Amino acid sequence: MPFTARVLTAVRRIPPGRAATYGDIAALAGRPRAARAVGNIARDSRAPGTPWHRVVAAGGRLGGFGGNPAMKRALLAAEGIRMAGGRIRDWCRVRWPGRPADRKARNRAARKSVSPGKRPPGK
């Protein structure tokens, strides 16, 4: 199953009244860091029955939507998800799947070497 199909399946798994982040969808699809790929697929693919409006950005932000973010907001509101200043209310409850917690364990080991003299833009 190609990654795109997996993403579509994951999105369809989102129950009504709930929403998932691009990162979560990517993780369900098997590529935890492919959030951007998910967005890319979403745009290129308009598979029917795929509730892309339930897919939002991290932190409960709307994220982007093809040409009409207001429509996305309306669709979410129709499912009982309301927003507050661009953020989903009770995001911790509507989020799906239920994520236990994460804390700042992300070390990323990387930022890699960040090439000398590049990262600290600092002032």
Add this chain to the structure above:
DNA sequence: ATCATGACATGTT
């Protein structure tokens, strides 16, 4: 503390 910006990370097309 919150918002905005900059920069890099990651994956597919």
Add this chain to the structure above:
DNA sequence: TAACATGCCATGA
């Protein structure tokens, strides 16, 4: 290659 409906972190206001 660069673009993208992102994510996370750091810094500045």
